[in-house]
Amino acid sequence: MPILSLQDVSKSFGALKVTDGVSFDLEAGQALGIIGPNGAGKSTLFNLITGNIAPSAGRVFLDGRDVTRAPPMERVRAGVGRSFQIPQPFGNLSVYENLLVAARFGGAVSGAEAPGFCMDILTRTGLAAVAEKPSGALSLLQRKRLELARAMATRPRVILLDEIAGGLTDAECSQLVITIKAIHAEGTAIIWIEHVLHALTSVVERLMVLNFGRMLMIGAPDEVMASAEVREIYLGIEA
C-alpha cells in the first residue's frame, strides 16, 4: 500500500484553478521530484498534502487512511514532515535548541529522549559541529541543513522539501545532495520541489511535471526530461 496517495485532487482560489485533478501514489522510501514553471501550483500541492489547505475536490490518503479533512498536526503525527510547519528558526537560539523546539512541537519524542534524538539528527544532517552556535550565525548551506534537520525532527516517513537547493553554489549544492541521499538511503520517502534540476535528478527515482495545476507527466527523470513538451515548458527556467 502506498504511504501517500492523492486521488483526483483539485483546488481553486476563486475562479483560479491552481490544482487540477492531480492523482499519484508514493510508495514507502521512494523519492519523487516535482518541477514546473513559477505559479504551476507546486507549493499548493504541498499545502494540500500537509493539510494547510483543503482541496476543493478529490481525496488525500496516508497509509490508506482518508486524511482529506485531517488538520496539519494529525498529518505530522502520521509521518508527513515539512520544515515550514514548524515555527521558523529563532536566530538567538542555538542550532541544537532550535531542533529541540521542533522535535517537542512535533511530539515525536519524550523529554528524556529528545537530547539524544536531536544530536543524532544534527550528526546526520552535518550540523553536529555547530550545534551550540546561534542559528542566526549560520551560513546559507548550514541554514538549509537546519531546514532539513527540522523537517526530520518529527520522525517523518515522507519529507517534503520545497526548493531547498535554491541560492547555493554548485559545491554547496553537491554537499547538501550527499546528505539528502543519505537520508533517502535510510528509507525515508522524499517529495522534492526543485528548480536545480541536476541536484533533483541525482536523487529522485520519479519526476512529476506540473503546469497550470495539471500533472503533465510523471515517470523516470530521463524519460520525462526527454519529452519535447516538457523541454518546451522548461526552456528558460532551468537553473
Ligand SMILES: Nc1ncnc2c1ncn2[C@@H]1O[C@H](COP(=O)(O)OP(=O)(O)OP(=O)(O)O)[C@@H](O)[C@H]1O
Ligand atoms: N491562498 C491563495 N489565494 C489565492 N491564490 C493563491 C493562493 N496560493 C497560491 N495562489 C496562486 O496559485 C498559483 C500557484 O501558486 P503556487 O505557489 O502553488 O505555485 P508554485 O508552482 O509553487 O510557484 P513558485 O515556483 O513560484 O513557488 C499562483 O498563481 C498563486 O498566485
